[in-house]
Amino acid sequence: MTKLLLALCGCVILIAQEKVAREKVDEVTAARLKSEEAEHSQLMRTVHMLTDRYGPRVTGTPNHEAAAKYLVEQFNRWGFRNAHLEPWDFGHPGWTNERAAGFIVSPVKENLKFEVLAWTPSTNGTVTASTVQLVPPQGPEIPANPQAAGFGGGRGPRRQGPTRDEFETWLAANRGKVHGKAVLIGKQTIVPVDFNPPAKRRPEDQVRAQYDPDNPNGGRGGRGRGGAIDPNRMTAAQVTEAIDAMLLKGGAVMRINDAARGEGVIVAQQNRAYDPAKTVPTVILRNDDFGRIERLLADGEDVKVEFHIVNKAYPEGKTSYNVVAEIAGTDKADEIVMLGGHLDSWHAGTGATDNAIGSSIMVEAARLIQSLDLKPRRTIRVALWSGEEEGLLGSLAYVKQHFGSAENPKPEFAKLDCYFNVDTGTGRLLGAGVFGPPEAAAVLRPVLKLFSDWGIAGANFTSSRQTGGTDSTSFNNAGLPGIGMQQDPIEYNSLTHHTNLDTYERLIPEDVTHAATILSAAVWHVANRDEMIPRFTKDKMPPPVAAR
Ligand SMILES: [Zn+2]
Numbered sequence: 001m002t003k004l005l006l007a008l009c010g011c012v013i014l015i016a017q018e019k020v021a022r023e024k025v026d027e028v029t030a031a032r033l034k035s036e037e038a039e040h041s042q043l044m045r046t047v048h049m050l051t052d053r054y055g056p057r058v059t060g061t062p063n064h065e066a067a068a069k070y071l072v073e074q075f076n077r078w079g080f081r082n083a084h085l086e087p088w089d090f091g092h093p094g095w096t097n098e099r100a101a102g103f104i105v106s107p108v109k110e111n112l113k114f115e116v117l118a119w120t121p122s123t124n125g126t127v128t129a130s131t132v133q134l135v136p137p138q139g140p141e142i143p144a145n146p147q148a149a150g151f152g153g154g155r156g157p158r159r160q161g162p163t164r165d166e167f168e169t170w171l172a173a174n175r176g177k178v179h180g181k182a183v184l185i186g187k188q189t190i191v192p193v194d195f196n197p198p199a200k201r202r203p204e205d206q207v208r209a210q211y212d213p214d215n216p217n218g219g220r221g222g223r224g225r226g227g228a229i230d231p232n233r234m235t236a237a238q239v240t241e242a243i244d245a246m247l248l249k250g251g252a253v254m255r256i257n258d259a260a261r262g263e264g265v266i267v268a269q270q271n272r273a274y275d276p277a278k279t280v281p282t283v284i285l286r287n288d289d290f291g292r293i294e295r296l297l298a299d300g301e302d303v304k305v306e307f308h309i310v311n312k313a314y315p316e317g318k319t320s321y322n323v324v325a326e327i328a329g330t331d332k333a334d335e336i337v338m339l340g341g342h343l344d345s346w347h348a349g350t351g352a353t354d355n356a357i358g359s360s361i362m363v364e365a366a367r368l369i370q371s372l373d374l375k376p377r378r379t380i381r382v383a384l385w386s387g388e389e390e391g392l393l394g395s396l397a398y399v400k401q402h403f404g405s406a407e408n409p410k411p412e413f414a415k416l417d418c419y420f421n422v423d424t425g426t427g428r429l430l431g432a433g434v435f436g437p438p439e440a441a442a443v444l445r446p447v448l449k450l451f452s453d454w455g456i457a458g459a460n461f462t463s464s465r466q467t468g469g470t471d472s473t474s475f476n477n478a479g480l481p482g483i484g485m486q487q488d489p490i491e492y493n494s495l496t497h498h499t500n501l502d503t504y505e506r507l508i509p510e511d512v513t514h515a516a517t518i519l520s521a522a523v524w525h526v527a528n529r530d531e532m533i534p535r536f537t538k539d540k541m542p543p544p545v546a547a548r
Contacts, residue, residue, distance in 0.1 A: 023446045026528065030450050030521040033368050037517040042367060044509055046074070047352065047360040050343070051504045055350030057343055058118060059386045059393075060094030060317025064344055068323045071343070071363065071384060075325035078370055080382075083325035088397035090387055092274040094317025095119045097347060099310040102283065104293065106304040113286040115268035115348040115500055116309055117257070121276035126308040129253040132177055133184040133297055136243065137162035137170050139233045161234035167242065175250050182254035182305050183247060188291040189260035201488045202430060204455075211431040211458035213441065237272055244271070244279040254307055255282040258290040266500040268348045270390070281309050320344075320386045322394045327370050329379035329527070336412075337527045338381045338419040339365060339519060342388030342395070342471055349502030353492055358422035359384045361512055365519035376527035378417060385471050388423075389498075395471035396547055399478045406479030406541050417532040418481040420519060421472035425496065427488025428455040428511045429518055433462050434483050435476035439534040444483075447525040454514045455488070463536070465545045477547050481533050485519070487511075 037043075050057070054067035068085055075083035095118050102112035105128060139160030162170070209215050234242075247255055259266040268284045285293075296303045323343060329335065341358030345351020366382045387393030404410040418434070432448065434440040444459040467473045475482030488511070496502040526533060536542070 023443060025446045025450060025525060027450065029372075029374065029524055030447070032372055033520045033524070034517050036368050036372055037364070037513055037520070040371070041364065041513050041516075043360055043364040043513055043516055044507075046363055047356050047507065047512075048504060050356035050360060051350035051352045055345065055352070055356060056347040057345045057351055057356070058095065058347050059320050059344040059390055060090050060092060060314060061096050062094070062314060063096070064094075064386055065321065067343060068321050068384070068386070071323045071359075072325070074363070075382075078367055080325040080366070080370060081328055083323075085321035086324055086398065087319045087321055088387070088394055088401075090318055090320040090390075090393065092119070092318060094314030095276070095311060096314070097309070097311050099308065100283070102305060102307045104303060105306045107296065107301050110289075110292075112289050112305070113264065113266070114256075114259075114283040114289070115266045116311065117268050117282040117284060118270040118347055119274045119276060120271050120279050120282040120311065122311045123254070123281045123307050123309045126306060127253050128304060128306045129180060129182040131184055131256070131293055131297065131303045131305055132181045133294060134174050134177065135187050136185065136239060137166045139163075139230065160230055161236060161239050163233055167234055167239065171242070171246055175246050178247055178250040178252040181252055182256055182307070183252045184256045184258075184290065184293060184297075185243060186258055188258050188294045189287060191260070191262035191287060194262065198489060198494055200490045201427070204457075207430045207455075207457045211460050213438070213445070213458070213460070241273065244273070247280045248278070252280050254305070255280050256290070257282065257284050259284050259287045261287055261499075263495070264288070264500075265495060266348055267346075267498045268500075269346055269498060276311065276313065281307065283307070283309070320394060322386060322398055323382075323384040325366075325382050327366060327376060327380040330375050330377050332377040333379050335378040335415050335417055335532060336381050337376070337378050337417045337523055338383060339421075339523055340383035340385060340419070340471065341422050342386065343384040344386040344388055344394070345502075346389055346498045348498070348500040349496070350504065352502050352504050353425040353490075353496040353506055354498060354502055355388070355423045357426050357507055357512055358424075361422050361516045361519060362420070364513075364516035365523060368516065368520040369524055374524065376524065378527040380523060380527055388471055392467055392471055392474050392547070395474035396467070396477075399474050399480070403478055403480060405477075405544065406536075406538075407544055413478075413480070416475075416480055417526055418483055419472060419475045420483045420485065420523060421470055422485045422487070422515065422519070423470040424485075424487040425490055425492035426507045426511055427490040427492070429515045430455060430486045430488060431457050432459040432483050432485055432522070434459060434481055434533070435462055435464070435472075436481045436533065436535050437461065437540065440481060443526065443529070443533050444522060447522050448518065450521065451514070451518045454518065456518055463542050465542050467545075467547045474547070477545065479536065479541050479544070481535055485515075487515075
C-alpha cells in the first residue's frame with residue numbers, strides 16, 4: 001500500500017469518526033421513553049383490541065374499518081392531531097366468512113379442520129356430496145434455495161406447472177368427473193417430521209456481522225426460494241384459475257385444497273379473481289384430513305362430506321382506508337418523519353403477528369413521545385396501511401398521492417425525512433435497513449446502540465427500489481428513505497405468517513415493548529436532528545423499478 005493511499009485511508013477513517021461523533025443522541029429522553037414504556041405501556045391493550053375485538057382485518061371488510069376507526073379514536077384520546085382515515089381505491093368488494101362447518105359423513109363421521117379461501121362463494125345451505133380426487137399434471141421440482149433463511153414448518157417441495165398442452169389434455173379427460181362432487185385437487189403433500197426446526201432467535205454473531213458497517217458482505221441475508229422458472233409452463237395462478245372455471249362449468253359442489261403444511265397449519269389467502277362468481281365454494285383442508293380422505297378413496301370407499309359455508313360480500317369495501325395521525329413539529333414542522341405498518345390481515349387467524357403487532361408497536365412508539373408531551377422539531381406522522389396483503393396497495397397509493405417519486409416528485413417528496421416500518425412478527429428488533437447511501441444508516445446507529453442490550457445490532461443500507469415483503473418498500477420504490485426493521489424469526493415463517501395460528505397467544509410482550517421503546521427513541525432522534533436523513537442525490541438515485 002502506498003503512503004498516499006495510507007494517508008487517504010486515515011483521512012476517510014477520521015472523517016467517518018467525526019461524522020459519528022457529530023451524531024448526538026438525546027440519552028436523557030431515551031431513558032424517559034424507556035421508563036414510560038416499562039411503567040405505563042398500552043401496547044398489549046392495543047394489540048388485544050386489534051386482534052380479539054376487531055380481528056381478522058381483511059381489506060375491505062367492516063372489521064378492518066372498525067379497527068381503523070378504533071385507532072383514530074385512540075389517537076384523539078391521546079391528544080394526537082389530525083387523526084383521520086384516508087380513503088384509497090381498493091376496487092374489490094369486501095369479503096368475510098361468517099360460518100363454516102365441514103364433516104366426513106361416510107364411511108366414518110368426523111369434524112373437518114379447514115379454512116375458507118377468501119373471495120369464494122357460500123355453499124347453497126348444507127351440501128352433501130361424494131368426493132373425487134383429481135390430480136393435475138405438474139412440472140419438475142423447483143430445487144430449494146439453500147440460502148433461504150428461516151423457512152421451515154414442514155413444507156413439501158414446490159414444483160413447476162404443466163405445459164399448456166399437458167394441462168389441456170388433462171382437462172379434457174377429467175371435466176366429466178366433477179358434476180355434483182366435492183373435488184379434492186392434487187395429491188396430498190407428504191410433510192415429514194422436522195428433525196431440525198428453525199431457530200427462534202438468530203445467533204448474535206450472525207446479526208452483528210450483518211449490521212457491521214465495515215463488513216462488505218453485510219447486506220441482507222438471502223431469502224426466498226430459488227430455482228429458475230420455465231416460461232413455457234403455466235404458473236400456479238393460471239392452473240388454479242383454469243381449474244376453477246372447469247369446476248364451475250362442470251357443476252362441482254366444492255373445491256378442496258390440501259393445506260400442505262404440518263402441525264395443523266392452514267394458510268388461506270384469496271381467490272385471485274376477487275370474484276365469488278368465478279369459482280365454486282373453496283376450502284383449504286388440514287393436511288391430515290386431506291390425507292385421510294385420499295387414503296380412504298384409494299381403498300375404493302365412497303367418501304361423503306358435508307359442508308355449510310356462509311360468506312358475505314361488502315360492496316362498500318371497494319373503498320379502503322389508511323389511518324393517519326400526527327404529533328405537530330415545531331421549527332421544522334413542514335418536514336415529516338413517518339412510522340407505520342399494515343393494519344390489514346388475512347382471515348384464518350386474528351392477524352396478531354401479521355401485523356396487528358407491528359401496527360401496535362408503531363402506535364405505541366408514537367404514543368410514548370406524545371404522552372411525555374415532547375415537542376419534536378419535525379412533524380411525526382403515524383400511518384397504518386390497508387391492502388398490504390393484496391400487494392402493498394394502501395401504502396403505494398399513499399406514496400403516489402402524497403410524494404410522487406424521484407422521477408415525478410410532488411412538493412412533499414422533498415419534505416419526507418424517512419419512513420420506519422415493522423412487519424415481521426413478534427421477535428426482538430435486530431436492525432434497520434435504510435434505503436439510501438451509507439451515511440443514511442450511519443445516522444441511526446448511535447441511537448440504536450443505546451439499546452444493544454436488547455439485541456439490536458445496528459443499521460445497514462440498501463439501494464434496491466424493488467417492492468417486496470412490506471410497506472417500507474413502497475417508499476424505497478419511489479426513491480424515498482424507507483426503513484425496514486428486521487426481527488428475530490420466532491415462529492413467523494414456521495407457524496404464524498398468514499396462518500390459522502396467528503393469534504394473540506403467539507406474541508412476546510417483552511420483545512414488542514422493547515421494540516416500541518427503541519422505535520420511539522429512533523423516531524425522536526431523526527425528528528430532532530439539524531438535517532434530514534441523507535438521501536441518494538439525483539445522479540446517484542438507482543433507476544426506477546415497476547411496483548409489482
Ligand atoms: Zn405483513
